[in-house]
Amino acid sequence: MQTPVKPWVLGLTGGIGSGKSAAAQCFADLGVHLVDADHAARWVVEPGRPALGKIAEHFGPGVLRDDGRLDRAALRALIFQDAEQRRWLEALLHPLIGQEILTVLARAESPYAILVSPLLVESGQYKLAQRVLVIDAPEALQIERTVQRDQTSVEQVEAILKVQASREERLKRADDVLVNDRDLAWLRSEVERLHHFYLSLKGGRP
Structure with a gap:
């Protein structure tokens, strides 16, 4: 028989170039257990x-x-x-x-664990989580970041955006949304704020 999972699970997702991996790393730096789908x-x-x-x-x-x-x-x-x-x-x-x-x-x-998945919504993996955090960013910024990071073309990034869940679909599933449109120091402080809030929750709920 499977032993029940002790910590509650936060699903973390976001479109390409939203800064999902950077946010996940900030949580890991605070000692939160991460699982990458x-x-x-x-x-x-x-x-x-x-x-x-x-x-x-x-x-x-x-x-x-x-x-x-x-x-x-x-x-x-x-x-x-x-x-x-x-x-x-x-x-x-x-x-x-x-x-x-x-x-x-x-x-x-850790008191809660994070499932990081770019396809959290599309694959139905959000059902494994008690709460969902969406890292969001304006589409123009997503494209700009991805072009710089992957040395790819704007057209290729737009094609990837088309096959990922639409922003609306992701936001519909979200319990929390972090708009990541500033620098890394700001992202860290926002993650820290959310982390303290998450530590106060039982089973992912207030």
């Missing part, structure tokens, strides 16, 4: 994990690199052309990723 997603398809064998069996050996690891680009090319294959893959991976997230959350010793 992207790390969990990578971990469940590592060599030796059952999911990798099932993926290779279903899509064929072309999705594996010479070293036996998953060739993400090859897999992406296959599933983006075919919605049915994408659904098959999601049905395989989402429960495994959810289980991995719960396992890591169960190790938390």
Whole structure:
């Protein structure tokens, strides 16, 4: 039987270039236990994990690199052309990723733990959290930050923004919103303010 997760869980999300990772790091610096959904997603398809064998069996050996690891680009090319294959893959991976997230959350010793996920809303992972914090930023600023960070084009960033949950969808799920449109020192002070508020909550609720 699974032992219940002791700390309550805060889901942290935000669009590309919103400063989600910077905010998560500020919480980590304050001693809050973080679980990154992207790390969990990578971990469940590592060599030796059952999911990798099932993926290779279903899509064929072309999705594996010479070293036996998953060739993400090859897999992406296959599933983006075919919605049915994408659904098959999601049905395989989402429960495994959810289980991995719960396992890591169960190790938390801070009063609350944070699940950081860019797809918190789209993937339904917000259901694992008792409270949701959205890091928000004006779209023009998101584009500017991402272009600078990734040395990419404005068009590419706009394409990514289109496939992510819309700002409205994210904000609808939010219990708290932090508009990150200033510098890092200001972000740190805002995170600290939220942290003190979160420490006063029981189970994520006042």
